[in-house]
Amino acid sequence: MDALEAIMTRRSIRRYKEGKIPEETITTLLKAAMAAPSAHNKQPWRFIVVDDPNILSKVPEYHPYSKMLPNASHAIVVLGDTHVQETDFWVHDCSAATENLLIAAHALGLGAVWLGVHPHEDLIEETKKLFGVPDHVVPLCIVSLGYPQEPKPPRENYDPAKIHRNHW
Amino acid sequence: MEALEAIYSRRSIRVFTGDEVPQEDVEKMLRAAMTAPSACNQQPWHFVVVRDKETHRRIMGVQKYTAMLEKASVAIIVCAQPGLEKCPGFWVQDVSAAAENILLAAHALGYGATWCGLYPRDDPVWGVREIIGAPKDVVPFCVIAVGVPGEEKPPSQRYKRERVHFERW
Numbered sequence: 001m002d003a004l005e006a007i008m009t010r011r012s013i014r015r016y017k018e019g020k021i022p023e024e025t026i027t028t029l030l031k032a033a034m035a036a037p038s039a040h041n042k043q044p045w046r047f048i049v050v051d052d053p054n055i056l057s058k059v060p061e062y063h064p065y066s067k068m069l070p071n072a073s074h075a076i077v078v079l080g081d082t083h084v085q086e087t088d089f090w091v092h093d094c095s096a097a098t099e100n101l102l103i104a105a106h107a108l109g110l111g112a113v114w115l116g117v118h119p120h121e122d123l124i125e126e127t128k129k130l131f132g133v134p135d136h137v138v139p140l141c142i143v144s145l146g147y148p149q150e151p152k153p154p155r156e157n158y159d160p161a162k163i164h165r166n167h168w
Numbered sequence: 169m170e171a172l173e174a175i176y177s178r179r180s181i182r183v184f185t186g187d188e189v190p191q192e193d194v195e196k197m198l199r200a201a202m203t204a205p206s207a208c209n210q211q212p213w214h215f216v217v218v219r220d221k222e223t224h225r226r227i228m229g230v231q232k233y234t235a236m237l238e239k240a241s242v243a244i245i246v247c248a249q250p251g252l253e254k255c256p257g258f259w260v261q262d263v264s265a266a267a268e269n270i271l272l273a274a275h276a277l278g279y280g281a282t283w284c285g286l287y288p289r290d291d292p293v294w295g296v297r298e299i300i301g302a303p304k305d306v307v308p309f310c311v312i313a314v315g316v317p318g319e320e321k322p323p324s325q326r327y328k329r330e331r332v333h334f335e336r337w
Contacts, residue, residue, distance in 0.1 A: 003174035003276035007200045007269055031327045032175045036268060037283055043326055048333045055335060088260070088288055092310075095264030096271075096283075099204060100175050103272065107171035114205050114265075119257045132336045140261070157202040157211055164216040166223060168302040 006107040009154045013111025014068040016146025020051070021073040025108060029076070029145075032104035038093035044085035045097045048077040048131050055130070059142065062126040066115050066142065073146040076101065077131060079139045091118065094140040101143055111148030117141050174276045177323045181280025182236040184315030189241040193277050197244065197314070200273035204265035207258035213266050216245040216300050216308075223299060227311060230295030234284045240313040244270060245300060248287075248307045260287070263309045270312050280317030285310050 026049055038044060050056060056069045069075055078098050080090030098114055105112040117123045117139045127139040198215055206212065218224065224237040227245075237243055246267050248259045267283055274281040286292040287309045296308040 001171050003169045003171045004196065004200065004273060006171035007273060007276075008203050010203065010205075012205055027327075028172070030332055032172065034326045034328065034331070035176050035178065035324060037178075037180055037271065039285055043328070043331075046331050046333070048335070048337060050335055052335050089285065091260055092264045092267075092285065095261040096268040098261075099265040099268040100272075102205065103269075104172060104175055116207055116255070116258055116261070118261075134337065137337070155203065157209075158199050159202065159211070162202070162211075162214045163198055164214065164300070166216070166218050166220050167300045168216060168306070 001107040006103050010103055010106040011152040011155060012113040013148045013150060013152065014113050015149035016068070016071050016073065016111060017149050019073060019147045021110065021145060026074060028108065029101050029104050033097040033101040036093065036096035036100045039085060039089035042085045044081045044090040045094050046079040046081055046137055048079070050075045050077065058130055063115065063123055068113065068144050071146065072144045076143045076145065077127065077139055078141050078143060079133060079137050081137050083136045091140060098141055098143060105145060110145055112143055112145045115142040115144060169276045174272055178271060178275040179321035179324060180282040181317045181319060181321070182282050183317070183319035184236065184239040184241065184280060185318045186239045187241065187316040189279055189314055189316065193279070194242055196277060197270045197273045200269040201266040204262065204269050206262035207255035210252055210254040210262065212248050212250060212252040212259045213263050214247040214249060214306065216247060218243040218245065226299045227296060231284060231286060231292040231311065234311060234313065236282055236313045240315040242314050244312045244314060245296060246309045246312065247302060248309050249305060250307065251305050267310055267312060274314050279314055281312055281314045283310050283312055
């Protein structure tokens with residue numbers, strides 16, 4: 001898929017068909033994520049790849065917007081190592097990585113949705129507990145992945161009122 | 169350019185030829201930015217497109233890593249208006265995703281770009297806010313320098329298998 005087309009037609013997909021995403025495809029998605037820029041090139045991202053349906057079913061017990069996970073092929077938890085990146089740049093870095101992951105998934109014909117965790121303390125705590133995450137590593141989000149069941153047209157979010165020239 | 173190729177081959181480009189980036193291509197980058205996902209689809213972003221070289225110089229004065237603006241064609245200042253949030257706490261991630269879309273679109277169109285952070289450092293945020301005359305409730309998040317590339321960099325090889333964990337940490 002052409003890069004601009006992939007960016008412009010990406011949507012959040014929450015309904016999936018049966019089918020397991022192959023491991024090489026998951027690796028491709030992670031390569032895309034890790035190709036993101038990061039402040040001082042610190043690359044603070046860490047990932048947990050989950051396809052165990054028992055674990056996937058536990059997330060909706062504490063995360064209100066994750067009901068699609070038990071039907072997903074995989075979930076990828078995107079986390080930041082706060083020991084390697086200064087201030088809150090890890091949030092920016094891991095968000096860029098997540099966006100790369102979403103665009104790559106769409107380009108490969110998959111459906112995905114970004115489920116926010118950070119900065120909600122309760123969601124952070126529960127996610128860390130469920131996945132056994134060390135103290136200095138913070139989950140940013142969970143990305144749900146599967147073969148899309150719902151076709152969605154490109155969205156029209158372009159708003160010229162949000163563009164300013166030279167000054168506000 | 170193929171999507172995956174664009175993602176893998178995108179690099180931070182800091183050397184530019186000084187040639188102009190046409191407005192229609194800047195528009196494409198802004199359209200790409202605004203298709204980013206955002207919490208509750210809140211779209212809390214604004215973009216200030218700056219071509220004025222004097223303004224570029226003033227920005228360089230408040231953030232020391234923006235020297236590449238000297239020969240950049242355009243600076244896209246990605247701003248957030250947290251007051252537009254419907255799901256509080258996520259605006260930083262929303263504008264980060266938008267910024268990444270700008271970088272990918274710029275690269276796919278054959279331009280070079282670099283993301284220069286402003287937020288959360290007070291001096292660059294306040295400095296740029298004053299330079300562009302933005303209201304107090306607007307947060308300049310980052311400056312993206314865009315230009316015709318004057319340097320070529322190979323695809324980064326950042327995949328690290330040890331950063332990937334399965335089922336649990």
